[in-house]
Amino acid sequence: MTGMDTRTPLDFLLTRRSVPVRMLSAPTPDDATLRQLLTAAARVPDHGKLVPFRFAVLRKPAVDRLARVTQDIGTAQGRDPDKLVKQAQAFLDAPMTVAVICTPRPDTPIPLVEQEQTAALACLSLVNAAEAAGFGGHWLTGWMARDRDFLQAALGLEPPELVAGFVHLGTPRGEPPARPRPDPDAITQWIET
Structure with a gap:
């Protein structure tokens, strides 16, 4: 572990980068640290509570x-076949994965899309x-996140559950590559009246 991040919260958000799965290695967060990370991840907006x-925490044999x-x-x-x-390979490269499982409740007045958004926010968090905390992470989905055959065989999930994201965790091997970021001016509309 490289240690706790010392950037200010805003600097952290302005410079954060996901670490490609192929650049993640052991050590992974220990159980106590992982509980802290999951506690932080669970603090997301949640309409209707x-x-x-x-x-679902998947250690290396389960990820393989x-x-x-x-x-x-x-x-x-x-x-x-190439895809x-x-x-x-993303699973094989991951030293640990947390499947963030969306457990929507269609019996409530809260729209399903908002429930899925809450689960997605837990992935980003x-x-x-x-x-x-000094580790690296990468959030992936793919067809596996919604495919009923995969969800049943891999995680024992039944409808309406699905995977909001597979969050791969580990220690970064090197600095993740920079990637282009959107220009806020190009994607922002200022509405005055």
Whole structure:
């Protein structure tokens, strides 16, 4: 672990970067640290206080199993073999993964889209908490996040549950590459009246 981040909160948000999964390695957060990261990740806006998500912590053997399930189910479904290799490799490269599982409640007046957004915010919060604690994280989805066959075989999920994100965690090996960021002026409209 490289240690706690010392940037100011705003500087942290202005400069944060996800670490590509291939650049993550052991050590991963220990159980006590991971509990802190999950506590931070759970502090997200949540209309109706439904907590429409839960976490599944996947240690290395379980993550490797997800790689095999990705390859097996994707092949059986006729998915692009080259893409399957890349998708399975992301699991193989990950030293630890937290599946953020969206657990929507259709029996409430809170729109499902808002419940899914809350689960997605937990993914981003987990990546940010990991970086703030000196680790690295990367949030991925892919077809596996919503495919019923994969969700059942890999995680035992039943409808309406799905995966908001697979958050891969570890220690960064080097500085993550810079990537272009949007120009706020190009994507912002100022409305006065």
